[in-house]
Amino acid sequence: MPEGPGILDRKLLFVTGKGGVGKSTVASALAHAMAKRTGRVLLAHFAQRPQGPAARADGVWELDVAGDASMDEYLSTAIPAPLYRRVLRSRLYRAFVGAAPGLGELMALGKLAYEIRWGEPNAPWPAVVVDAPSTGHALEILSMPGAAHDSFGALVRSEAARLDAALRDPARTAILIVTTPEELPVQEALEAAEALGWRDLPLGPLFVNAVRTAPVAASALPATGPSAPVLLREALGCAREEAGWAALHTEHLHRLHTATGLERIELPFLFAEEIGAEQIDALATTIERQLAQQEEVPP
Amino acid sequence: MRPRLEEVLGASKVVICVGGGGVGKTTVSAALALSAARAGRHALVVTVDPARRLAGALGLQTLCDEPQPLPPEALQLLDPLAGSFHAMMLDRERAWARVIARHAPTEAAKERILGNRLYHELSRRFAGTHEYLAVEELCALAEVGTFDLIALDTPPAPHAFEFLDAPERLRRLIDRRVPRWILEARVGLEESPITRAMSSVARRIRDELERAAGATALAEFADLLGGMSALFAAFSERARAMTALLRAPTTALVLVTGPDARAERDAEECLAALELRRLSPKAIVANRWHRPLAEGTPSDALAAAGVAPELARWIARNHADHVRLARGHAQRLARLEERAPPGAAIVPVPNLDSDVHDVGGVDRIAACLAA
Numbered sequence: 001m002p003e004g005p006g007i008l009d010r011k012l013l014f015v016t017g018k019g020g021v022g023k024s025t026v027a028s029a030l031a032h033a034m035a036k037r038t039g040r041v042l043l044a045h046f047a048q049r050p051q052g053p054a055a056r057a058d059g060v061w062e063l064d065v066a067g068d069a070s071m072d073e074y075l076s077t078a079i080p081a082p083l084y085r086r087v088l089r090s091r092l093y094r095a096f097v098g099a100a101p102g103l104g105e106l107m108a109l110g111k112l113a114y115e116i117r118w119g120e121p122n123a124p125w126p127a128v129v130v131d132a133p134s135t136g137h138a139l140e141i142l143s144m145p146g147a148a149h150d151s152f153g154a155l156v157r158s159e160a161a162r163l164d165a166a167l168r169d170p171a172r173t174a175i176l177i178v179t180t181p182e183e184l185p186v187q188e189a190l191e192a193a194e195a196l197g198w199r200d201l202p203l204g205p206l207f208v209n210a211v212r213t214a215p216v217a218a219s220a221l222p223a224t225g226p227s228a229p230v231l232l233r234e235a236l237g238c239a240r241e242e243a244g245w246a247a248l249h250t251e252h253l254h255r256l257h258t259a260t261g262l263e264r265i266e267l268p269f270l271f272a273e274e275i276g277a278e279q280i281d282a283l284a285t286t287i288e289r290q291l292a293q294q295e296e297v298p299p
Numbered sequence: 300m301r302p303r304l305e306e307v308l309g310a311s312k313v314v315i316c317v318g319g320g321g322v323g324k325t326t327v328s329a330a331l332a333l334s335a336a337r338a339g340r341h342a343l344v345v346t347v348d349p350a351r352r353l354a355g356a357l358g359l360q361t362l363c364d365e366p367q368p369l370p371p372e373a374l375q376l377l378d379p380l381a382g383s384f385h386a387m388m389l390d391r392e393r394a395w396a397r398v399i400a401r402h403a404p405t406e407a408a409k410e411r412i413l414g415n416r417l418y419h420e421l422s423r424r425f426a427g428t429h430e431y432l433a434v435e436e437l438c439a440l441a442e443v444g445t446f447d448l449i450a451l452d453t454p455p456a457p458h459a460f461e462f463l464d465a466p467e468r469l470r471r472l473i474d475r476r477v478p479r480w481i482l483e484a485r486v487g488l489e490e491s492p493i494t495r496a497m498s499s500v501a502r503r504i505r506d507e508l509e510r511a512a513g514a515t516a517l518a519e520f521a522d523l524l525g526g527m528s529a530l531f532a533a534f535s536e537r538a539r540a541m542t543a544l545l546r547a548p549t550t551a552l553v554l555v556t557g558p559d560a561r562a563e564r565d566a567e568e569c570l571a572a573l574e575l576r577r578l579s580p581k582a583i584v585a586n587r588w589h590r591p592l593a594e595g596t597p598s599d600a601l602a603a604a605g606v607a608p609e610l611a612r613w614i615a616r617n618h619a620d621h622v623r624l625a626r627g628h629a630q631r632l633a634r635l636e637e638r639a640p641p642g643a644a645i646v647p648v649p650n651l652d653s654d655v656h657d658v659g660g661v662d663r664i665a666a667c668l669a670a
Contacts, residue, residue, distance in 0.1 A: 221614075
């Protein structure tokens, strides 16, 4: 395992991955597992409009953060009150924020880091799990503190430098990439892992979601003729399909392993129509179990 | 009576695929272009961030962002095309430089922008510029007229309207002549007739922003706005042209969606965003559908067929999972039929039993789209 405390004992988990791989589900399960330890955890989604935080029954508080609103909020603390409204209304300010939409997202991330007081004890929130946008966008956000440091000055710069230091610190932060064991997501995950390595950001284990398994290979299943009953034909068809996916998934898991050498957390494919509290709890338990196994192994 | 996708495609010169992340927009865009090429047209697919193997299969290994013909080894895998098929991948930095060069009135105006440090940060690092570029390039390609069908794979924007609003947002951004004088006063530094003329409030706003963001950043921003303002006339005309293209009768918005709950929510959000802008998709591609299954348990049939009990139990359980999944997908498809605007073609594409990342896979999807 990489240096630093166990993943579930860190202060800021930044969860990303290709669109549609189940980032939000994994982030939710991670927050659930952390809340079992710390009592309460903030789960932040990047959204269009800010909302919350709203409490879930399991100690997880869900919060929607939005770039523009976070920038406004930051300025409200940085600028004297009488002037604040005028600044926000000024065309200059709107143009500035509009020109660099990433600036708002930087501030949103800064706001979340502030909620946990950059990982200091006695912070209002012991930990935050960030359900970040998909990989490309998330990499941009993660490189923003560095970019902002080069491009901006004064308050934004010192804020960015603090955030950059917190993000790079494996004692406080882990960046978690979620993927499914399929061609496109795996490729994007590998590229993201490489890019994060360059930037020296603390990458945690890869989360491989929706893994399909089968006890036998498709070729070991009995063949059916056209005269076989429909149910038998379809049941064996589904079994062959599942075995086919399982073989493909094994291949991609292998590819992930040889390409990165990173530890993996494997989560099963769920046939559930909607992911509810019950599924989140089960996924959290699976994550806890696999993390404990990996983190126990002596170096 | 809903139109068929073939009719929609046949009546369109530009097809724009929109939808949430991970639903297969890139492959569907490529498949739409391939269908058009099959029908004898000169088709181009423009993509932003294709998977490497698909890019390779389409002849896009290099970072060349010009239309590329299909490589011969890919063509070999296909039945002969009546038309032609090209693919192109947008490179953000080069595309921006092209946009600036296209619209700058003079060489000096171009150099001023390209030399601005903030411009480089904005074009390279900051989020949200892909959307504008995609539409801009589409517009330029449509004007040149080399291709009679262009399929655009839109960037994975978190929300559909970022893409739809891109032209208007850029136009608004550049129309900032008032703040520019506030800033230019600062670039020249110290007292000038302009700074003296500034109201005390404007001055304090400027000072506070400067305190927050730094004098250099503001000066660079002012310089960039100043440089861009030379392009204002061209940009605003282009923004109008882009808006017109998005709404042209020969442009088809195609919503791509998947079979799961998240894709359904994304599709709903997308439809609402389109309606808000009085736009309507001409087709909806429902990707990765589970084929319908008969209800019931196969246990007896498995026993009769002599399948070992342990394996039979897994097969039965797996079958029950698939039946539930297929039922869920069918219900979702029915909801989509009800929800979708009446004029939109609805095309379910079954879940292929493997990943699609080569020309053969794109061809199989094209066949499903044509069915």
